[in-house]
Amino acid sequence: MARLIAHLDLDAFYATVELQRRPELRGLPVIVSGSGPRAVVTTASYEARRFGVGSAMPTSRALRLCPDAVLVPPDFEAYRAVSQKVMTLVRGTVDVVEVLGLDEAYLDLSGMHSPKAAMRRLVTQIREQTGMSASVGIGPNTLVAKVASDAEKPRGFVVLTREEACLRFAHASPSLVPGIGAKTAEKLERLGITTLQQLAATPGEVLAQHFGGRQGPWLRSRARFEASDQITPVRVAVSESRETTFDIDVTDGEELAAALRRLSENLCDGLARHRRSGRTIAIKVRLDDWTTVTRARTVEQPTNDVEVVYDVARGLLCEYAPSRPVRLLGVRMATFADEAEDAPRPPGGQLALPW
DNA sequence: TCTGGGGTCCTCGTGCGG
DNA sequence: TCTGCCGCACGAGGACCC
Numbered sequence: 001m002a003r004l005i006a007h008l009d010l011d012a013f014y015a016t017v018e019l020q021r022r023p024e025l026r027g028l029p030v031i032v033s034g035s036g037p038r039a040v041v042t043t044a045s046y047e048a049r050r051f052g053v054g055s056a057m058p059t060s061r062a063l064r065l066c067p068d069a070v071l072v073p074p075d076f077e078a079y080r081a082v083s084q085k086v087m088t089l090v091r092g093t094v095d096v097v098e099v100l101g102l103d104e105a106y107l108d109l110s111g112m113h114s115p116k117a118a119m120r121r122l123v124t125q126i127r128e129q130t131g132m133s134a135s136v137g138i139g140p141n142t143l144v145a146k147v148a149s150d151a152e153k154p155r156g157f158v159v160l161t162r163e164e165a166c167l168r169f170a171h172a173s174p175s176l177v178p179g180i181g182a183k184t185a186e187k188l189e190r191l192g193i194t195t196l197q198q199l200a201a202t203p204g205e206v207l208a209q210h211f212g213g214r215q216g217p218w219l220r221s222r223a224r225f226e227a228s229d230q231i232t233p234v235r236v237a238v239s240e241s242r243e244t245t246f247d248i249d250v251t252d253g254e255e256l257a258a259a260l261r262r263l264s265e266n267l268c269d270g271l272a273r274h275r276r277s278g279r280t281i282a283i284k285v286r287l288d289d290w291t292t293v294t295r296a297r298t299v300e301q302p303t304n305d306v307e308v309v310y311d312v313a314r315g316l317l318c319e320y321a322p323s324r325p326v327r328l329l330g331v332r333m334a335t336f337a338d339e340a341e342d343a344p345r346p347p348g349g350q351l352a353l354p355w
Numbered sequence: 356t357c358t359g360g361g362g363t364c365c366t367c368g369t370g371c372g373g
Numbered sequence: 374t375c376t377g378c379c380g381c382a383c384g385a386g387g388a389c390c391c
Contacts, residue, residue, distance in 0.1 A: 033359095040359050043391095055391080058358055101362095101391045181389050212366080238363075245359060280383085290358080296384055328359085335383095 004109040005231070006119055007137045007145035008090065010083075010126075011154035013103035015045040017082050018072045020131045029069040033059040038245050042074050046154065076102075085130050093122045098231045104149075106142055108231045116159060123157070139165065143227035146178055165225040170197035177222045184219070187211075199223035240276065241284075242267045243330025249288045251325045257314060263331045264310040271304035277337050278302055281312040284330035285322055292328075295320050302337035309333070 010016070014032045019025055029048035033041045039059040051066035063069060083102040091097055096108035109115035116138065123134050135156035137148025144165045148158040151168075160168065169176055174196055175185040191210060193199050199207075200223035208216030221227070242263045250256055260283070271277060282296035295316040303309065313331050 036359095038357090038359075042359085056359080058356065061356055061358090064356095103391080179389070183388060214365080235363095239361090241361060243360060282384090292386080294385060298383065330360085332361095 001111050003140055004112070004115055005139060005142050005145045006094075006107040006109050006115070007142065007149040008105050008107060008119075008122075009135045009137075009149045009153070010086065010103040011133045011135055012043055012045055012049075013083075013132065014043045014074060014079055015048075015072075016132055017079055018075075019045065021078070022072075025070055025072075029053070029066050030072055031059065031062055031066070031069045032072050032074050033062070034073060035071075036247055038247060044069075079103075082130055082132065086126055086132060086134075089122065089125055089129060093118055093125075096231050096233060098233055098235070106145065106231050109138070120157065139225075141225070141227040142229050142231070143177070143222065144225050147176060147225070162225045166196075166200065171195050174199050174219075174223065179222055180219065184211075188219075196223045237274075237276075238336070239278075239332055239334040240267065240270055240274070241282075241330055241332035242270070243284060243328060245286075245328045246326070249325035249327050250329075256317065256322075256326060256329060259329050260313050260317060260331065261310055263329065264313055265306050267331050267333060268304050268306040268309055271333060276333075277304040278333040278335050279337075280333065280335040281309055281316075282332040282334065283313050283316045283320075284328070284332065285317070285320060285326055286328035287322060287324040288327050289324060290327070293320065294332075296332075296334075298335060302335075304333070 015030050018030060018032060027047065029051060030045040031041055031048050031053060032043045033039050037060070041053060041055055041057045041059055041062050043055055044053040044062070048066055048069050053062045053066050053069065059071070079102050087097070087099055087105065090105055090107065094107040094109065098106040100106070112118060119136050119138065123136060126132055126134050133155050135149045135153045137145045137151065138159040139145040139148055140162050144160055144162055147165060147169065148160045149156060151158045173185060173194065174180045174188050175182065176196065187210070188199065193202060199219060202220060204217040204220050207219050210216065211219060244259060244263060250259070279302050280296055280298045282294055284292065284294050286292045297312050297316060299308065299312065309331065
């Protein structure tokens with residue numbers, strides 16, 4: 001049975017939710033962004049995008065590009081609620097669904113009767129019942145589906161075979177493809193590779209020389225729109241973290257310790273809420289010159305105890321002793337208890353006791 | 356222009372035990 | 374006892390995504 005995958009992507013999702021709650025903003029350029037001097041744009045309405053405003057752009061710059069923009073603080077609780085409604089509709093149409101973030105999902109349409117008609121009905125249903133507009137891409141794998149859904153946003157509906165995708169995007173930059181970011185695109189450009197067609201035509205061995213034995217051939221297969229990734233309906237988080245960027249860089253040790261304490265408390269709250277405890281406690285420190293270091297320590301017993309987490313985190317921070325003002329501080333927990341339980345067991349099926 | 360927060364995955368180096 | 378090899382766990386950094 002031939003595989004058929006759809007990628008469904010809600011258009012300017014957070015901004016659309018905000019416009020629905022505040023209809024008086026319709027037609028105006030709206031930017032969803034945190035406040036503070038170092039905030040960045042979470043998302044922007046299509047009216048704001050016309051001014052060149054885009055996600056991840058510093059809000060200060062966005063406001064210079066579009067001084068009349070209406071700034072709205074993000075409300076993730078509201079976005080989660082709408083997202084849940086949408087995903088319930090999606091699951092009512094398709095059995096195998098992989099939800100990615102709040103605003104997109106892969107749907108396995110393989111073996112489905114009239115899959116395209118079903119997807120058109122789903123898009124209509126989502127619009128009528130939630131007010132959200134969606135773009136859909138359909139193809140033989142997740143890669144084609146994803147690129148297709150991006151191709152004609154908003155309200156796009158693009159169906160492509162792998163060969164059609166190769167032709168349609170032959171002259172596009174390699175960074176069109178998910179997994180090829182700015183750094184890799186830059187490195188490819190230095191090799192004279194500026195289009196997907198050129199990348200697809202470059203021998204795997206040549207790419208392997210520059211990108212390694214795994215990434216090299218992988219890049220070439222991406223350019224050929226080959227992918228065999230499975231749809232994974234249940235994704236289990238492997239880490240949880242909290243981090244904060246200071247409005248003004250911090251040099252004072254007491255202030256850093258206090259921030260670390262707040263982050264540890266916040267993280268442990270979240271871990272307790274998710275009934276998770278872990279063994280690897282890590283800190284992340286970004287200095288004023290943008291160098292970022294991480295330090296980690298694995299403890300014997302899984303924990304979500306704020307005293308343990310804070311002690312270890314503070315120990316790591318003291319050992320690192322930042323030599324420059326600190327811009328960002330973060331705490332992360334990984335190696336969750338259920339993972340540790342997957343560790344090899346001695347014959348007989350009993351867990352090894354620690355004594 | 357001056358870069359958030361919360362994640363995942365990959366690679367590479369190192370230390371350790373069999 | 375020493376050495377080499379291998380696999381594994383861990384730690385660090387980087388790229389990438391939404």
